[in-house]
Structures are given as structure tokens and as C-alpha cells.
Amino acid sequence: MSQERNYSNDDFEDKQSTVDVDTYENDSVSALQERTFSEEVLTDEVEQQGNHLDDNQNSKKEKRTSFIKELLVYVVIFFIGLYIIPNYVLQRTVVDGDSMQNTLHNEESLLIDKISYVVGDPKRFDIVVFYPYGKDVDEYYVKRVIGLPGETIQIIGSDIYINGEILKENYGKDPISSAGIAKNPITLAEDEYFLLGDNREISFDSRYKEVGPVHRDYIEGKAFLRIWPLNKFGFVD
Template sequence: MENQELESNESRNTGGRTKKVFTEGLHLFFYLVIVILSTFLIMHFIGQRTQVYGQSMENTLSNQDSLIVDKISYHFAKPHRFDIVVFPVDDKKNIYYIKRIIGLPGETVQIIDGKIYINNKLLKEDYGKEVIAIDREGLAAQPVMLGKGDYFVLGDNRNHSMDSRDPEVGNISKSSIIGKAWVRVWPLKKFGFLNH
């Protein structure tokens, strides 16, 4: 009789443990699904990871830097001068440029003797790695008038950047901007928010 009671208690304990393990496993699975779904939604609608290729944004960004791009801010606010933005190249899939906004809608941009002028006034900024060479003034050697919703962008490495000075890029529209480069996540020693 005693043995039967012991066996009955053991089977009850085993059944209880199995149920507890199953319940905990179900909770863990549920949390994993929520985390994966949240990550997907955040990366698809709010942020996007992108990587820098080339030297056009040096010294601010370097080749192989990994960034998180804020895709939501510009739905509520206009881009500002000096924001670092990401936009597609000729609507090719997965090929994007990363440049800094210099000219805003309605402004006139011109480069004279390697210096940037906005509405005939010298732009005070120190993002450029070097003075713009005369042969790199491109379209901006003449006044460039920006239409409503148009932006003029430059790479920080001004003499080694394909940007709004080039006819293949030209002015970019707000609707073509994917988002604002927000955080550098790699390399870890440079981790942090980007200076705009």
C-alpha cells in the first residue's frame, strides 16, 4: 500500500514537472516570437541598418562603418541643413548614397573658389575634409536653384564624392530620402550618435 502511494506521488510530481516545463517552453516561444516580430517591424518601418562603402564621407564616416538610419523622423519634420541622409541611386535596389544636406528648398547654392555660398552668403561650416578643388565645383560652379522639396547634398570628403554637383545625382527630393543616419553601431570603438 505504501509503495503504491509512493508511486502515485512520483507520477504526480513527474506530470507536474512536465506540465511546468511545457508551460515555460511555451512562454519562451511566445516571447521569442514577440522579439522577432518587434525587431522586424522596427527595422522595416522605423530604422534600417546600412553600411558605408567608400571614402566620400570621411572624416565623419569611414568605409565599412555600420549605421542605423532613422526612417520615421522625416514623416513628422523637414530635413535640416547638415543632416546626414541616405537616398537611393537611380532607383537601383539596395544601392544608396550617404551625404550631408547643404542646400534647402528655395535656396540658391553656388561654389566659388572652393567655398560654398547659399543665397550669395558664405556658408559657415567645417564638415568638409578639405577645400573644394575648382575642377570639383561641378554643377554648382553656376548658381543651382532648389525647387520646393529639393535638397543639395555633398559628401564631407568634397574632392572625392559623387553628389549634387554631379548631373547623375543632382538635387534630391524629400520623397527620395530614406532617412537620416542616426547611430554608428560598428566599429564598436566609434559607437555613438552622429553629429549633424
């Protein structure tokens, strides 16, 4: 004999309540999960935006730093080219007149080496640029070194004597006809040089009392390279 189970309305309501509660709990969990996920996504987006802003700021800083470095490099190059090189390394000069013929000619352009005389002294037969009246006077000459510090110079006839011995050289365009102050022996001081132009008939040089022996400090540098005219480009002797 079978048994039948009767469900009352209360039982049905209890079951319905249980289902509703479960559904509410599931909905709440889902909503909470969705909210948590949304918050995580939002946090990631904020972090990405923050990282992007940081990257932009770093990029701008790097660009500013790079610009400043490049600017400093150009300033240094400009300073070296405008001040250091002309004053301490190389200088362009132009021959004015015919006193150095046949070695140099009027309006030829030369490069002057200054650094050599910072580490060393002029040598005999160097062609030098010097200020005969001091560097405060903007007038320079180009001549050849003949006598060195401490030597005794004398010109007898067309011959140059150094410490009583004839100097063997062939730089003169023509024989000397005027000894000037070197007619009598001249003993150079420890900072003096005796300079002559190669065109000795017209050169205004150490033979004249207005110039005389030249102080070491007045010698600016050594002429070593002819840069104009181009067909004569090369080292000078």
C-alpha cells in the first residue's frame, strides 16, 4: 500500500524562500565580483594612465637634457673656434709688402702656428710673425729668425757673422748692402732674437734701431703653411 506525502502551503513557501535567498546570494556574489572586476579594471586603467604620464614626463625631461647638452657642445665649439684657436693654436695672416721675397709675396695668406712656441722657442731660419712695437700696437711683421738669444751678431759687407763665424745661408734675395745697427757687434739678451727679411734691400727689420732685436714675448708664432693662392698651397720654408 503506497504512502502519499502531502505538502502544505507552508512547506512550499519555505522552499520558495530558500530559493529566493539562494538566488539573492548568488546575485549578490555576482554583483560583488563584477564590482571587484570593474574596480580592478579601473585601477589598471588609472595605473596605465599614470605610467603613460610618467613616460611623457620622463620623455620631456630627456629631451630637455639632450637639448641642453647639445647647446653646451655648440657653445664650447663656438668658444674654441672663436677664441681658443685664433689666440693659442692657429691664426691666419696676410703678407703685406715685398720684404720676404722670393719666399713670400704680397697678399699671400699664411697660417701661423702658435702652439709650437708655447712648448718651445723659435729656431734659426723660422719665419715668424711678431709685433715690433709690442702687442698693444696692432702692427705685425713677417721676418726670418737669424740670431738666437745670447749670440753676437755682426754684418760685414754682405756677410752675416754669428759669434765671429760666417752664417751659411741662401735665403736672401739679394746681397746685403746696408748693415744698419749690425755694422757693429750686437750681443743679444737671453730673450732677444735678430730678425731679417729675405728681400734684404728693402726689408725693415732688426738692422734698424726702430725695430732692433726682438723680444721673445713679441713673437706671436711661426708661419708654416701658405693657404692662398691655391696654386701655391703648401708649407713655407
